[in-house]
Amino acid sequence: MAVSINIQNVKKQYDDNVVIRDLSAHIQSGELFTLLGPSGCGKTTLLRMIAGFNSIEAGTISFDDRVINNIPVYQRNFGMVFQNYAIFPNMTVYRNIEYGLKNKKLSKQEIAQRVEAIMETVQIAPYKDRYPEKLSGGQQQRVALARAIVVQPQVLLMDEPLSNLDAKLRLEMREAIRQIQKDVGITTVYVTHDQEEALAISDRIAVMNRGDIQQIDEPEHIYQRPYNTFVADFIGHSNHFAGEVRGVEGSLTHIVLENGHPIAMPGLMPLKQGDRVQVFVRPEEFTFASKEQGMEGKVLVKLFLGRYINYRIDFGGPQAAEVTVDATTVDRIHDAGDSVYLTVNTRRANVFHPDTGVTLVEGVVSNVP
Amino acid sequence: MFPKKGVRFDFWSFVSLLSLVVFGLFLIIPVGQMVVYAFQNADGGFTVxxxxxxxxxxxxxxxxxxxxxxxxxxxxxxxxxxxxxxxxxxxxxxxxxxxxxxxxxxxxxxxxxxxxxxxxxxxxxxxxxxxxxxxxxxxxxxxxxxxxxxxxxxxxxxxxxxxxxxxxxxxxxxxxxxxxxxxxxxxxxxxxxxxxxxxxxxxxxxxxxxxxxxxxxxxxxxxxxxxxxxxxxxxxxxxxxxxxxxxxxxxxxxxxxxxxxxxxxxxxxxxxxxxxxxxMSMLNPPKPKQLRGLxxxxxxxxxxxxxxxxxxxxxxxxxxSFRNTKGLMWADGYGFGNYVTTFTRSLSSIINTFQYAIIAILIIVVLGTLFAYLTVRKKNLVSRFLDVFIMFPYVIPGTIFGLILLMTFNRPPLILSGTAAIIIVSYVIRRMPYTVRSSAAILRQISPSIDEASASLGYGAMSTFFNVTMPVMAAGILSGAILSWITIINELSSTLMLYTGKTQTMTVTIFQEISRGGYGTAAALSTILTVTMIVSLLLFFKLTNSEDIDL
The missing domain is CATH 1.10.3720.10 (MetI-like)
Incomplete structure (x- = not known):
């Protein structure tokens, strides 16, 4: 039932405004594929091109081998969950879910069976006779999901489905969506601007910026080995250090950071002495160390968050760095004004070309076709 | 809506075309006719x-x-x-x-x-x-x-x-x-x-x-x-x-x-x-205060x-209306005499009024909501024209509209003068703009994604409109329709230009009775009209659950 989606060199423009210039991606059958990016990056535009609400100016989109460019929306066989749920306000929960099935040549009995079954799956059965205005946001979300998947579409499209929910419901619903998607095994394209949500829910993530895909990969790769500085900055937080290559010794590349601290990075592409680089270190990629090993910094701000402690530390660079440590592993909590010494976890830190912003870590690719 | 560069002929293309035909035939051509006539003499030459x-x-x-x-x-x-x-x-x-x-x-x-x-x-x-x-x-x-x-x-x-x-x-x-x-x-x-x-x-x-x-x-x-x-x-x-x-x-x-x-x-x-x-931001709605003394x-x-x-x-x-009359003169005492006379002599005008108004309202509701959808959801050349057309009837007085309809449709190719159709056309064209406007206002508050949801579930443009969009708009459409209904049954000026003996409506009969001094029948008919209006209004308040009318 599930299909793969092949997006080839598609283009989208509104009058003279080109939103997507030339975009390709291959979405595998049955996976949950997330389009992640800041607002205005073209992720929703792309989703609506797959749905057929937006026209495609060039290129093709196909479900398996079937090109869908010219197939009208109502014949594309996809289910969609909208940002505002788009539950029909004039129909009860049951009628909403039943709506798509009534359009198919099915017996009344089968319709009833399938509606009942999906209501059990999304846990909305007790509310089946209610009208949408009497439902909470989470319940509406479940109805929207049930309505989209009950017709057993080939593809499920979700446009920021959790953005209107409060934080607690968001966590609960994202687990529910993940579970149901796996159970049904439907190819899903999921749009969000929330990186944490994307990391938690996706099989693979495509990070988008200004109409282009920057990188496609599994969540942990996207986070740990970003292809370029945009991805590194958009997903999580990174501290930036300018650096210069001092020499190469076996698999280790020696780099001196702007504050004079030397680090030895493993697994980089071949670099020459004197090459300028950018080193990105995430807050959790620092370790407190002795005066001899670490680079010196001064604590500017300390935030105690229970499980973690956040520090803002001045290493003498242009910007203060953010450092996070697990509260359970430290012996001592530093206060503002303290002098501290930290080392960089070189197996985790990333190095980028200072001009192109592309990674210099060996073996990291964008996966963009 | 459809991913094709060329124009695909779908339901909404049909509606666009329909709107052009309706307004073109019954608004643009008659107005054009009037402008041409204004600069013509009896021989057909140009003149000022x-x-x-x-x-x-x-x-x-x-x-x-x-x-x-x-x-x-x-x-x-x-x-x-x-x-x-x-x-x-x-x-x-x-x-x-x-x-x-x-x-x-x-x-x-x-x-x-x-x-x-x-x-x-x-x-x-x-x-x-x-x-x-x-x-x-x-x-x-x-x-x-x-x-x-x-x-x-x-x-x-x-x-x-x-x-x-x-x-x-x-x-x-x-x-x-x-x-x-x-x-x-x-x-x-x-x-x-x-x-x-x-x-x-x-x-x-x-x-x-x-x-x-x-x-x-x-x-x-x-x-x-x-x-x-x-x-x-x-x-x-x-x-x-x-x-x-x-x-x-x-x-x-x-x-x-x-x-x-x-x-x-x-x-x-x-x-x-x-x-x-x-x-303005509205955080603190005004509340009426209690005054004291003088x-x-x-x-x-x-x-x-x-x-x-x-x-x-x-x-x-x-x-x-309950006062007895004798011929055209008032007589002593009160009774139902005027109503008896009215129902025996002017029953047809009561029936006509209701018939025409109901037909006109049905056309107005269907076309008005379709056209409203065009102006709000389908931004194209036709919908921009439509925006202008629906302003027209605001500035065309009824007398003039009746006149130009009559001048345009009293000769081939399309002869409508003297028919009920021409009266209904005048009601539809003059009242539809109000429905288009109120329906458009409702539509702007409904998220387009419910239409998209319906399309994604396999429904085409037309079945989406009638299954989802129109039912969601229903309350608003109905309240607009009741107001249009009231203004239509009260309409005089264009009907006065367009009626014949057979197509006389209540307001025309009242007007004629007043003109010839038949005050008793006029009063009885007016009362019937007023009662109809009050009943419709109460229905409006009941259905919309509101205390006010939004103009």
Whole structure:
């Protein structure tokens, strides 16, 4: 039932405004594929091109081998969950879910069976006779999901489905969506601007910026080995250090950071002495160390968050760095004004070309076709 | 909606085409016809002599200045009465406010010529009050006919527009603004003049424009109570049906002059309000306060007096509809005689009214919502044209619209004159813009994603519209339809141009009866009309669960 989606060199423009210039991606059958990016990056535009609400100016989109460019929306066989749920306000929960099935040549009995079954799956059965205005946001979300998947579409499209929910419901619903998607095994394209949500829910993530895909990969790769500085900055937080290559010794590349601290990075592409680089270190990629090993910094701000402690530390660079440590592993909590010494976890830190912003870590690719 | 570069012919293309046909055939061609006629002589040659004739004869020029003077005076008076009324009822507690509002709405929606007729019955030459004062006290009151009478009827019929508009706007003025003004030392009348009034000024202006256009277009009132104080609609009608043979060319020229004046007023208002529109945050809605002592009494007297004066004609007609008549004369005693006569003689006009109105409403609802969808959801060339078309009927007076329909469709290829169809067409074209506007307003509040959800579930454009969009809009459509229904059953001016013996409606029959002195039957028919209207209004309030009408 599930299909793969092949997006080839598609283009989208509104009058003279080109939103997507030339975009390709291959979405595998049955996976949950997330389009992640800041607002205005073209992720929703792309989703609506797959749905057929937006026209495609060039290129093709196909479900398996079937090109869908010219197939009208109502014949594309996809289910969609909208940002505002788009539950029909004039129909009860049951009628909403039943709506798509009534359009198919099915017996009344089968319709009833399938509606009942999906209501059990999304846990909305007790509310089946209610009208949408009497439902909470989470319940509406479940109805929207049930309505989209009950017709057993080939593809499920979700446009920021959790953005209107409060934080607690968001966590609960994202687990529910993940579970149901796996159970049904439907190819899903999921749009969000929330990186944490994307990391938690996706099989693979495509990070988008200004109409282009920057990188496609599994969540942990996207986070740990970003292809370029945009991805590194958009997903999580990174501290930036300018650096210069001092020499190469076996698999280790020696780099001196702007504050004079030397680090030895493993697994980089071949670099020459004197090459300028950018080193990105995430807050959790620092370790407190002795005066001899670490680079010196001064604590500017300390935030105690229970499980973690956040520090803002001045290493003498242009910007203060953010450092996070697990509260359970430290012996001592530093206060503002303290002098501290930290080392960089070189197996985790990333190095980028200072001009192109592309990674210099060996073996990291964008996966963009 | 469809991912193809070329134009795919779908349901909405069909609707676009339909809108072009409907407005093209029944609005653009007739208006074009009128413009052409205005510049033609009887031989079909181009001429401006129609305009020269109009502007060179004092008789005609007088009718234009009459129109403008009486309409402007009415508009100013209406503002002077309506704005304070709106301020009082929205700022202070008035006992029976709800009933007052309903009475005001009733007097707003009933046709003006009925007001004229009733005031003649009360204050005319042989009016009840006139005779009573003359015979028992020897007091002679000034004549109601002419300028004064028209003004009286216009003001009492039209102040509700300003009242409703202003009240609606005042309700949206955040109470904190008034409190802020007081904290800065402005209170009482200074606060009103400096804060509240400027904020609702664009709304008052919009209401005043509606009042101006309504009064300007009205034929029945000046015809009945004007007695020689001719206005433009009266002239147009006379020229069209004059005994020396109809003069379609001259009538067209006068109609064009009238439409230009109306269009200028309309555009001026649009221009001014586009420059002065403000938006406000509404966190703290205003609440009516309880007044004490003399101010409280005065506020109540003011409200009750105005409502009483404007409802009086209606009440008087209902009372005298039960008075016995003998031929054309009043007789002693009360009974159902007038109603018996009405039902035996004028049953067909009652049936006609309901028939035409129901057919027109059905067409208006279906086409109006479809066209509203086009203007809101399908931004293309056709929908932009549609936006302009639906402004037209605001500035075309009924008399003129009836006239141009008749001139266009009284000869091949399409002969409609004398049929019920032409009356229905005139109702549909003149009333549909209101439905398009109100439906468009509802549509803008409904997320387009419900349509998309339906499409994603396998429904095409047309089944999506009728399964989802229209049902969601239903409440709004229905309330708009009831208002259109009321205005249609009360319609006189265009029907008067278009009816024949067979297609006579209630308002036409009433008008004829009044003209020939059959006051008893007229009163009975008017009462039937009023009762129908009140029942419809109550239905409206019940269905919409609201206390007010959004204009």
């Amino acid at each position: 002599e129609n305009f020269i004739k109009f502007f060179s004869r004092p008789y005609y020029v007088r009718s234009m200045t009459n129109s403008i003077v009486v309409v402007l005076s009415a508009t100013l008076l209406v503002i002077a009465i309506g704005v304070p009324l709106a301020y009082i009822t929205s700022t202070f507690q008035i006992k029976g406010r709800r009933l007052m509002d309903i009475l005001i709405i009733i007097s707003m929606l009933s046709p003006p010529f009925l007001g004229a007729y009733s005031w003649i019955l009360m204050l005319g030459r042989n009016g009840a009050i006139t005779t009573f004062l003359r015979d028992s006290m020897g007091i002679r009151i000034p004549s109601i006919y002419g300028f004064g009478g028209i003004l009286l009827v216009f003001v009492l019929k039209l102040y509700p527009y300003i009242y409703m508009y202003t009240k609606g706007a005042l309700k949206k003025v955040d109470a904190s603004l008034g409190e802020a003004a007081e904290s800065l030392g402005y209170h009482g009348i200074r606060k009103v003049l400096n804060v509240s009034l400027p904020l609702v000024m664009p709304t008052i202006l919009a209401g005043a424009t509606i009042v101006f256009l309504r009064a300007f277009a009205d034929y029945g009132t000046p015809r009945l109570i004007g007695e020689g104080y001719n206005t433009l609609p009266v002239i147009i009608y006379q020229e069209w049906v004059s005994e020396t043979g109809t003069n379609a060319y001259f009538a067209s020229a006068v109609a064009l002059i009238m439409m230009v004046i109306a269009a200028l007023v309309f555009l001026a208002q649009k221009w001014i309000s586009s420059r002065r529109s403000t938006t 101010p409280n009494v005065l506020a109540h007297v003011y409200v009750y007096l105005i409502v009483l004066l404007s409802t009086l004609p209606q009440i008087y007609i209902i009372i005298i």
